[in-house]
Amino acid sequence: MTNHWNDIQHADVILAIGSNPAENHPISFKYIEKAMDQGAKLISVDPRFTRTSSKADIYAQLRPGTDISFIGGMINYALQNDLIHRDYVVHYTNASFLIDDGFAYEEGIFSGYSAETFSYDKSSWKYRSDPQGNPLRDPTLQDPRCVYQLMKAHFAAYTPEKICEITGTAIQDFMAVARTFCATAGPGRAATIMYAMGTTQHTYGTQNVRSYAMLQLLLGNIGIAGGGINALRGEANVQGSTDYALLYHILPGYLKSPEYGDLDLADYFAKTIPRATDPKSVNWWSNTPKYLVSLLKAWWGENATAANDYGYAYLPKRSGNYSFLMLMERLQQGGFDGLFCMGTNPIVGGPDSLAIGQGLGKLKWMVAADLWETDTSVFWQRPGVDPKEIQTEVFLLPAASSVEKQGSISNSGRWAQWRYKAVDPPGEAESDAFIIDQLYRRLKNLYAKGGVFPEPIVNLSWNYGSGHEPDIDLVAREINGYFLRDVEIKGKLYRAGEQVPAFAALQDDGSTVSGNWLYCGSVTEDGNLMQRRGKEDPTGLEMYHQWSWCWPVNRRILYNRASVDPGGRPWNPKKVVIAWNEAAAKWEGDVPDGPWPPMNKPDGRYPFIMTAEGLGRLFAAGLADGPFPVHYEPMESPTINLMCKQQTNPAVRPPAKLSNPEQFPYIGTTYRVSEHWQAGAMTRNLSWLVELVPDMFVEMSEGLASWKGIRNGDMVTISSERGAIQARALVTSRIKPLRIGGKMVEQVGLPWHFGFAGLAKGDSANVLTAAVGCANTTIPEYKAFLCNIEKGGTQG
Amino acid sequence: MTAARYVLHEIQSYHRFIKFLIFLVALAAVGSTIRFIFGLGATTNLNDTYPWGLWISFDVVTAVPLAAGAFTIGVVAHIFHIKKLEPLVRPAIVTGFLGYSLVCVGLMLDLGQPHRGIYVLFPWNWNVHSPMFEVSMCVMAYTTVLFLEFLHPVSERFGWHIPLRLLRNLQIPFAILAAMISTLHQSTLGTFFLIAVDKLHPLWYNPLLPLQFWLSAIFTGLSIVILEASLVHRFMGQPNESDLLATLTRIIPWVMGCYMMVKLVALLTFSEGALFDRPVLTTLFVVEVAVGLLLPFWMFLQSRIRTDKSMQLRAASLVIFGLVLNRFNVSMFGMIQPGQQIYAPNVLESVVTVGIIAAHILFFVLMAKYFPIFEHHPEAVDATIPDTFRRVGKEELKAIPVTVLPDP
Amino acid sequence: MSARTDFSRDKAFLIDMTKCTGCRGCQVACKQWNQLKAENTTFFTGEGYQNPPAMSEHTFTRIKFRDYQKNGQNEFAFYKEMCMHCNDPACASVCPVGAFQKTAEGPVVYLDDKCIGCRFCMIACPFGVPKYEWSKAFPLVRKCTGCYSRVQEGLKPACATTCPTAITYGPREEMIKEAERRLAAHPDRYLQKVYGKEEAGGTSVIYLTALPFDELGFKPVTMRALPSYTWQALRLVPGIFLTVGGTLSAVSWFQHRKEKVKQAETESKGAACCAAAEAAETSKEDHQ
Ligand SMILES: Nc1nc2c(c(=O)[nH]1)N[C@H]1C(S)=C(S)[C@@H](COP(=O)(O)OP(=O)(O)OC[C@H]3O[C@@H](n4cnc5c(=O)[nH]c(N)nc54)[C@H](O)[C@@H]3O)O[C@H]1N2
Ligand SMILES: Nc1nc2c(c(=O)[nH]1)N[C@H]1C(S)=C(S)[C@@H](COP(=O)(O)OP(=O)(O)OC[C@H]3O[C@@H](n4cnc5c(=O)[nH]c(N)nc54)[C@H](O)[C@@H]3O)O[C@H]1N2
Ligand code: SF4
Numbered sequence A: 001m002t003n004h005w006n007d008i009q010h011a012d013v014i015l016a017i018g019s020n021p022a023e024n025h026p027i028s029f030k031y032i033e034k035a036m037d038q039g040a041k042l043i044s045v046d047p048r049f050t051r052t053s054s055k056a057d058i059y060a061q062l063r064p065g066t067d068i069s070f071i072g073g074m075i076n077y078a079l080q081n082d083l084i085h086r087d088y089v090v091h092y093t094n095a096s097f098l099i100d101d102g103f104a105y106e107e108g109i110f111s112g113y114s115a116e117t118f119s120y121d122k123s124s125w126k127y128r129s130d131p132q133g134n135p136l137r138d139p140t141l142q143d144p145r146c147v148y149q150l151m152k153a154h155f156a157a158y159t160p161e162k163i164c165e166i167t168g169t170a171i172q173d174f175m176a177v178a179r180t181f182c183a184t185a186g187p188g189r190a191a192t193i194m195y196a197m198g199t200t201q202h203t204y205g206t207q208n209v210r211s212y213a214m215l216q217l218l219l220g221n222i223g224i225a226g227g228g229i230n231a232l233r234g235e236a237n238v239q240g241s242t243d244y245a246l247l248y249h250i251l252p253g254y255l256k257s258p259e260y261g262d263l264d265l266a267d268y269f270a271k272t273i274p275r276a277t278d279p280k281s282v283n284w285w286s287n288t289p290k291y292l293v294s295l296l297k298a299w300w301g302e303n304a305t306a307a308n309d310y311g312y313a314y315l316p317k318r319s320g321n322y323s324f325l326m327l328m329e330r331l332q333q334g335g336f337d338g339l340f341c342m343g344t345n346p347i348v349g350g351p352d353s354l355a356i357g358q359g360l361g362k363l364k365w366m367v368a369a370d371l372w373e374t375d376t377s378v379f380w381q382r383p384g385v386d387p388k389e390i391q392t393e394v395f396l397l398p399a400a401s402s403v404e405k406q407g408s409i410s411n412s413g414r415w416a417q418w419r420y421k422a423v424d425p426p427g428e429a430e431s432d433a434f435i436i437d438q439l440y441r442r443l444k445n446l447y448a449k450g451g452v453f454p455e456p457i458v459n460l461s462w463n464y465g466s467g468h469e470p471d472i473d474l475v476a477r478e479i480n481g482y483f484l485r486d487v488e489i490k491g492k493l494y495r496a497g498e499q500v501p502a503f504a505a506l507q508d509d510g511s512t513v514s515g516n517w518l519y520c521g522s523v524t525e526d527g528n529l530m531q532r533r534g535k536e537d538p539t540g541l542e543m544y545h546q547w548s549w550c551w552p553v554n555r556r557i558l559y560n561r562a563s564v565d566p567g568g569r570p571w572n573p574k575k576v577v578i579a580w581n582e583a584a585a586k587w588e589g590d591v592p593d594g595p596w597p598p599m600n601k602p603d604g605r606y607p608f609i610m611t612a613e614g615l616g617r618l619f620a621a622g623l624a625d626g627p628f629p630v631h632y633e634p635m636e637s638p639t640i641n642l643m644c645k646q647q648t649n650p651a652v653r654p655p656a657k658l659s660n661p662e663q664f665p666y667i668g669t670t671y672r673v674s675e676h677w678q679a680g681a682m683t684r685n686l687s688w689l690v691e692l693v694p695d696m697f698v699e700m701s702e703g704l705a706s707w708k709g710i711r712n713g714d715m716v717t718i719s720s721e722r723g724a725i726q727a728r729a730l731v732t733s734r735i736k737p738l739r740i741g742g743k744m745v746e747q748v749g750l751p752w753h754f755g756f757a758g759l760a761k762g763d764s765a766n767v768l769t770a771a772v773g774c775a776n777t778t779i780p781e782y783k784a785f786l787c788n789i790e791k792g793g794t795q796g
Numbered sequence B: 001m002t003a004a005r006y007v008l009h010e011i012q013s014y015h016r017f018i019k020f021l022i023f024l025v026a027l028a029a030v031g032s033t034i035r036f037i038f039g040l041g042a043t044t045n046l047n048d049t050y051p052w053g054l055w056i057s058f059d060v061v062t063a064v065p066l067a068a069g070a071f072t073i074g075v076v077a078h079i080f081h082i083k084k085l086e087p088l089v090r091p092a093i094v095t096g097f098l099g100y101s102l103v104c105v106g107l108m109l110d111l112g113q114p115h116r117g118i119y120v121l122f123p124w125n126w127n128v129h130s131p132m133f134e135v136s137m138c139v140m141a142y143t144t145v146l147f148l149e150f151l152h153p154v155s156e157r158f159g160w161h162i163p164l165r166l167l168r169n170l171q172i173p174f175a176i177l178a179a180m181i182s183t184l185h186q187s188t189l190g191t192f193f194l195i196a197v198d199k200l201h202p203l204w205y206n207p208l209l210p211l212q213f214w215l216s217a218i219f220t221g222l223s224i225v226i227l228e229a230s231l232v233h234r235f236m237g238q239p240n241e242s243d244l245l246a247t248l249t250r251i252i253p254w255v256m257g258c259y260m261m262v263k264l265v266a267l268l269t270f271s272e273g274a275l276f277d278r279p280v281l282t283t284l285f286v287v288e289v290a291v292g293l294l295l296p297f298w299m300f301l302q303s304r305i306r307t308d309k310s311m312q313l314r315a316a317s318l319v320i321f322g323l324v325l326n327r328f329n330v331s332m333f334g335m336i337q338p339g340q341q342i343y344a345p346n347v348l349e350s351v352v353t354v355g356i357i358a359a360h361i362l363f364f365v366l367m368a369k370y371f372p373i374f375e376h377h378p379e380a381v382d383a384t385i386p387d388t389f390r391r392v393g394k395e396e397l398k399a400i401p402v403t404v405l406p407d408p
Numbered sequence C: 001m002s003a004r005t006d007f008s009r010d011k012a013f014l015i016d017m018t019k020c021t022g023c024r025g026c027q028v029a030c031k032q033w034n035q036l037k038a039e040n041t042t043f044f045t046g047e048g049y050q051n052p053p054a055m056s057e058h059t060f061t062r063i064k065f066r067d068y069q070k071n072g073q074n075e076f077a078f079y080k081e082m083c084m085h086c087n088d089p090a091c092a093s094v095c096p097v098g099a100f101q102k103t104a105e106g107p108v109v110y111l112d113d114k115c116i117g118c119r120f121c122m123i124a125c126p127f128g129v130p131k132y133e134w135s136k137a138f139p140l141v142r143k144c145t146g147c148y149s150r151v152q153e154g155l156k157p158a159c160a161t162t163c164p165t166a167i168t169y170g171p172r173e174e175m176i177k178e179a180e181r182r183l184a185a186h187p188d189r190y191l192q193k194v195y196g197k198e199e200a201g202g203t204s205v206i207y208l209t210a211l212p213f214d215e216l217g218f219k220p221v222t223m224r225a226l227p228s229y230t231w232q233a234l235r236l237v238p239g240i241f242l243t244v245g246g247t248l249s250a251v252s253w254f255q256h257r258k259e260k261v262k263q264a265e266t267e268s269k270g271a272a273c274c275a276a277a278e279a280a281e282t283s284k285e286d287h288q
């Protein structure tokens, strides 16, 4: 989230698109309704009429996988009707930047494409610059090669008629959404976008998000109270997990993980640190060396020295894509001996799950550390297989749940809140920290006796006390970081052993330790700030700076320097996020995105401190599939692309098993219900929740049901190229067919919470989904695939 | 001969109808046992939509007015002092006592916590706002009164002189007490349903329901006396009392008339909401009124019918039918909401209710067999024998005629 | 009937169905706090995702789903069923042993150690709230406790604590004021009615909705406190009791006196007496 949960109440318009907050983020609805009580309008854009839609002022149905068309239509509407926040766009975005003449776009393909490799040579996706390398700009936005004009041209085809033909949305619904949302252009009014998996789980998921961000930048809605683009994060602490490098391509604090060719620190820095030419750009990533060296010091302590590049050599170097999809592919090829499933249940949650089940059988061993016996941990008992034929040795480690241990948890709004242990774990269950600690100790002992490259393990600095399990307070102190020797910064002396007050004080000379620079400032000499529960709210915007601690440096709204005009005066004087106090020469309100004076002061800085140009990117050259979003069809689609010749995302290689529209004519989409959690181990084993949603079901329209002779509650079989499952038919007017390119297309919706193990069993929707992912993140395309449905099933 | 042997032998000598009744009662006993082992849910078709079913509608709500013969005939014979009706009193009391006892049995089966039934008596639990409290107190008190009255033939049978004398002196106070208590609980059974203002259909719901329950109990009580006397005459060889009954048939239409007036007024002025919106309920109402009320009323107005032994019986039966239907209409059919699933008692429930009815007949017959219920009309005892009671000798005991059921 | 007439400080639920997302957190929180058994369900038992089929001994509160189309618009509406904690509760008024009590704090509580299990409360409650333990040999009644034990400790009920959006809990008078404020502030959002303000004589559960109440499955109820309906009859009981007793005593006395007088007359008349006695004798013979 750029903003945070409480802040949603300040929006004038709330667009829930690709998310279903009423069902999946129920608490967020408290703030949505607070906003609505003040007169805000809620818009729900979803293929299905959900519990969120039921509360919305405007509901617009769209076909799964057509968000770019829909938002592209809104961008076009805003540009054509000049419903943009012009000052904001000119000053705070790269709209005025001129683009290199080599850049081109035609029929869904940008310049530099290679059809063999399904990838782009992005060298032409760049700003036109002067000989010194400074980008050229046209603040009048008139130059046909400026981002603004290119963008306008790019989206000109996204007319209401065209996009509704693609999305299946009723044109008056689309117009209502566009009018209502774009009415927040300019200062004084705010719109927020709440998005989640309906947005991201597509082969162009990142571009979906991009389209939201572009719209918000055009309307001037980023950085302000009640604005932003807000990812409703999923698992309770998934924000924390990502901050701590859950993903394969990053290190803690979103530092890039080194690649194969990055031989030493200098190489790595040369490749990863972006260069800014404009002195007004902060280009925060230029601090990378401080953060990386402090991280290496945290990991290898005294064994990380300037002489050995602080142990850089110990870091694994990535030589490819290790995303979930690729791991599963390799698993199926027999590429692994062993697998650790710590708090994950991939045989239910992963796409094309029958294949995952087969892959698991090729393992020599598997460890599952979980609260429950998951479907994955008993994969050898799944229906249709003979357990005797599976040789995998499976270990189930009972894990302690969140209330049975203490530690921090970071919510979507980046607030890291400390939780205390409420009860002891039952039976032999142990915390994950204990499990990891034991693993480390045993591995270290083994490596001490020899092995290939033992140093990264035996040299680890592991100072978390001598208790039964690592002392979490010590872990938190190390994550924040402390000084290893006395250091003087801006005239202030910090003693060795003192906690580092904030990441600005981290050093690249090995004098500081910090396990995650983003969290530097969370445990200072003032104590563990994540434990704070202060309710003071001087801003009046419910920011509660004394409640827990928020990264970065307790800033509650990211890019808040964009909430003021270049002179430091708030765009909206009624909802002041920050304001420049001329007399005191300092900012007031939220913690600003850096202390520098407003942009138009001599040593002022641009607001978007994380980009090299310091400005919001309407043209983003870094992505794998193009600087502007383009409407492509999902990998499996019942229609040809009505927008351009390129059918699917050109940067995604089609998978082997694809459903064809003749055999599988219906659009399938998967989603969550309030009553179940994810792959289901946590809820399908709780009778109170099983009572509410006891078995697998599929939602379908009344028309499709009567055409197929299916009545509510009947058992039906749903199939795709990957497999077939059974479910009960939930016939409802909340699901409707869509008119696509002049013909009616039916869609069916399936929750994906069911699996073959546990108290409540049911077939998994992921038997049907395709193992193909987003060009940028490889998140699987769970939200749009093709399937067939027939009445009847063997279960009844 | 052991006692058991004796009993068995005795039973073997019974008429096969009696044996059949014993069988029915035994079945009901089994049913009741099942209820106490497996619970009401497993044994009955009751559920949260129908918390009250056959056992309440028949065994309580209907059985109580059906047992009203005791107090009505008591009032008529003792209070209004129509002495010639006194021969009808004792059988009515026995019926009443049996009736009320069996109501208690029915209630015990139906209560979730039968062992706590006594809690109603504890002053700290008293809730005077509860019709159920009132009815419970009344039923307990009245059953006790009936029991004491019933001790009459028992004392006579065993020659307990002192109690007999005492009881005889208490006869009139008891009759008054019986009427007082009965008035209360017969009407309060109607009050039960006043709380169901949003549930009971306006065809039956009105604030005069208690009054209607009371009035209908009176004329039905009298009709029951007619029915009973006729059956006893027919099947137990007792004398034909149709001329006595004719007296009753003259009283009944008066009460029925009042009842109909009240019902009409209630319907016309006190009912709220559409009356004839539900065809099934309308039919039930029409049957109740036409067959169970107007027809017997008309019949009782005919002196030819009033004095005709079999027509008396028919008219009385219609009245009883009307009351049963009325009580079911109020306590069950009229409470069914549109679209609600229909309740029907299951086999076990029905077996228990049939058993309770069978028990009633059985015990009555057995009482008549072993106790002086018909032969010593109280009037005869009172009027002719001075207070010189003695222990009845064995030989004499044997001489007391035993009721023999004629082969049907 | 309750002795109290002022319920303004009673704790009450303001349940705003327009704010309810149908998440059913309340349903689960209630089961957890009260440690109620889960019901065995298959598929859904009603519209939408509704489950279980009804409130029961194991389910004190339930979200009813309405999933249909009206004027071409989808309606997906929710209604939280629970005990209404009536000001003057019918359940309490009919209970023969006083097992239901209206507490000073607001909740209507059930004292299971008193209950005899007659189920009159179930007949009486206009909202169909009390449920029975049908599976047990010696069943008791079960219903929403209003989380009285929590309320006594100054906590909010479990369902109200859990609810992210729809439930406000506080003094009844304030809840009604807040409800009326909302109706005035958003006239287009609400049906202009505060349900529970007067229903059944006033309840401690107050609803606001967008859809008409009957469409949501609200039961039609009278505006009068239900106990007043029975009390108008029951309050006559002592009077009737004494009247009947007195009248019958008088009648009896009169009739017997009449007879005694008659007897005396016949005795003095002598001959006539014999005739009467004879008549009596003959009739007696008939009977034997
Ligand atoms: N109760 C509950 N809450 C949860 C979870 C849970 O399992 N249960 N999971 C948590 C996790 S890990 C996550 S990631 C989040 C996910 O939260 P959400 O993203 O809200 O979850 P989904 O239900 O998968 O998808 C949201 C909606 O996207 C719609 N949709 C499908 N395709 C498209 C599309 O192409 N475009 C648009 N605009 N919408 C589309 C679906 O109909 C669905 O209603 O929820 C978290 N919260
Ligand atoms: N078709 C389809 N598939 C999807 C999605 C979709 O929308 N559609 N959504 C995807 C998304 S967004 C996600 S996030 C994934 C989720 O997929 P998974 O992460 O595999 O699913 P979960 O069920 O959340 O698995 C978490 C496990 O962790 C256990 N657990 C809980 N707490 C602890 C703990 O403290 N320690 C340990 N060791 N274990 C713990 C739980 O019991 C549970 O079994 O699924 C994806 N799959
Ligand atoms: S389940 Fe937990 S994380 Fe999700 S909305 Fe409820 S309280 Fe928040």
Ligand code: SF4
Binding pocket: C082, C083, C084, C085, C086, C089, C090, C091, C092, C108, C124, C125, C126, C127, C128, C129, C130, C143
């Ligand atoms: S709703 Fe029913 S159970 Fe609850 S207090 Fe009112 S009458 Fe009693």
Ligand code: SF4
Binding pocket: C094, C095, C096, C097, C098, C099, C100, C114, C115, C116, C117, C118, C119, C120, C121, C122, C141
């Ligand atoms: S069932 Fe229990 S609580 Fe209900 S009225 Fe009877 S005794 Fe009272």
Ligand code: SF4
Binding pocket: C029, C030, C031, C033, C034, C060, C061, C082, C083, C143, C144, C145, C146, C147, C157, C158, C159, C160
């Ligand atoms: S008040 Fe308590 S008992 Fe009643 S519904 Fe809410 S949680 Fe359940």
Ligand code: SF4
Binding pocket: C019, C020, C021, C022, C023, C024, C025, C026, C027, C063, C078, C080, C159, C162, C163, C164, C165, C166, C167
């Ligand atoms: S917890 Fe609140 S929002 Fe959720 S279903 Fe219950 S009343 Fe509705």
Ligand SMILES: [Mo]
Binding pocket: A233, A234, A235
């Ligand atoms: Mo997720």
